[in-house]
Amino acid sequence: MKTSDFDYYLPEDCIAQTPLEPRDTSRLLVFKRSTVALEHGIFNQIGKYLHPGDLLVLNQTRVIPARLYAHKPTGGRVELLLLRRRDELTWECLVGGKGLSVASKIRVEKGPHAEITEVLRGAERLVRFAKPIEPYFPDAGHVPLPPYIHTPLQDPDRYQTVYARTPGSAAAPTAGLHFTPRLLDELQGQGVRLAYVTLHVGLDTFAPVTVEQAEQHTIHTEWCQLSPETAEKINETRAAGGRVIAVGTTSVRTLESAGQGEQAHQRTTHDSRKTNNDALSQAVHNSSLVVHPYQGQTNLFILPGYQFNVVDAMITNFHLPRSTLLMLVSAFAGRTQVLGAYAAAVKEGYRFYSFGDAMLIL
Numbered sequence: 001m002k003t004s005d006f007d008y009y010l011p012e013d014c015i016a017q018t019p020l021e022p023r024d025t026s027r028l029l030v031f032k033r034s035t036v037a038l039e040h041g042i043f044n045q046i047g048k049y050l051h052p053g054d055l056l057v058l059n060q061t062r063v064i065p066a067r068l069y070a071h072k073p074t075g076g077r078v079e080l081l082l083l084r085r086r087d088e089l090t091w092e093c094l095v096g097g098k099g100l101s102v103a104s105k106i107r108v109e110k111g112p113h114a115e116i117t118e119v120l121r122g123a124e125r126l127v128r129f130a131k132p133i134e135p136y137f138p139d140a141g142h143v144p145l146p147p148y149i150h151t152p153l154q155d156p157d158r159y160q161t162v163y164a165r166t167p168g169s170a171a172a173p174t175a176g177l178h179f180t181p182r183l184l185d186e187l188q189g190q191g192v193r194l195a196y197v198t199l200h201v202g203l204d205t206f207a208p209v210t211v212e213q214a215e216q217h218t219i220h221t222e223w224c225q226l227s228p229e230t231a232e233k234i235n236e237t238r239a240a241g242g243r244v245i246a247v248g249t250t251s252v253r254t255l256e257s258a259g260q261g262e263q264a265h266q267r268t269t270h271d272s273r274k275t276n277n278d279a280l281s282q283a284v285h286n287s288s289l290v291v292h293p294y295q296g297q298t299n300l301f302i303l304p305g306y307q308f309n310v311v312d313a314m315i316t317n318f319h320l321p322r323s324t325l326l327m328l329v330s331a332f333a334g335r336t337q338v339l340g341a342y343a344a345a346v347k348e349g350y351r352f353y354s355f356g357d358a359m360l361i362l
Contacts, residue, residue, distance in 0.1 A: 001304065003214045005335060007321045008342050016351035017151040019158045024180045027350055027357040031341050033333055038344055043178045043358055052191025053242035055233055059173040059250045060196040062164035065141025065156070068133075070106040070114065072097070078106050080127065081144055083170055083202050084223070092120065093127045100125060108133070111140040144170055146354050168200035168223070174317045174354045175248035195233040199224035199250040208322045219301040219324055224254040226294040231258070234310065238290045243312040249325045252311050256302065258294035259310035302328040304335055313362045318345060318352040333361050
């Protein structure tokens with residue numbers, strides 16, 4: 001399928017620059033797949049679409065202040081975006097600056113010295129810091145807002161979910177930004193259960209698909225975890241006839257990675273692409289269960305035609321044209337239907353992207 005099949009028109013003034021207050025007052029577009037019907041509401045009304053016994057699965061990753069500024073010995077300024085930690089001192093980074101090749105030395109502002117140890121793909125570099133960088137985050141780190149947000153964020157916590165626990169993401173799992181503690185309590189009060197997974201969001205959230213054929217895109221690998229407790233809740237929910245509702249595409253990818261064996265995963269991401277899914281080989285096949293505990297790397301690339309094994313419904317924001325996230329949502333709800341819903345959202349003045357409104361797909 002062509003990447004251009006996932007393009008759509010979006011006026012620039014539809015891109016949300018600041019988050020709404022309170023969090024749960026954003027708009028909610030409800031899309032029912034069985035009837036292709038659209039309903040318009042407010043996010044804090046989402047409870048009327050959820051049932052006792054449903055399970056909300058939320059990504060509890062926490063965004064680290066992953067944007068750093070540094071200087072070369074000549075004085076030239078360098079920007080680093082931490083993507084993935086390799087070991088105590090070494091990180092995969094997206095770098096901005098000229099002449100940053102192997103053995104190039106830099107000094108982080110209010111932080112340690114560092115050295116480029118390997119040139120990866122494009123602007124990505126392997127950077128080894130003289131000391132662990134995490135203790136320098138409070139002074140040297142900055143919230144890595146997406147490039148389409150131009151308004152400074154007054155409160156860094158607004159780019160965190162209220163349930164963020166495990167540091168490691170370069171970007172927020174934005175579908176979860178709409179929840180407040182009060183709303184989560186209300187949902188539990190009506191019999192909706194909560195479960196948590198972790199997927200540390202990496203570079204691919206910012207990267208559009210540039211190849212002509214979508215299947216030829218190489219998705220970045222991200223680390224994820226689904227605990228024994230969460231696996232048990234999922235299996236109990238499905239056995240009792242409840243719905244597993246993923247909050248965000250990162251939760252979808254974690255759930256679906258845990259819900260299939262290694263061979264099925266490799267078929268989905270295409271045989272021509274190399275895979276690195278250590279966690280999938282740890283799965284114990286048992287047809288009576290939906291998922292097993294899961295931990296490791298995933299490069300699951302979900303395109304239309306994918307058969308969902310775990311997810312029954314999802315909450316998601318409105319995604320960039322030509323992005324893997326839009327492709328995933330299209331796989332779940334149908335490309336034509338999703339693009340139609342997006343066109344309706346534009347017409348109705350919905351706010352798009354990270355700080356924008358939400359969509360509930362049932």
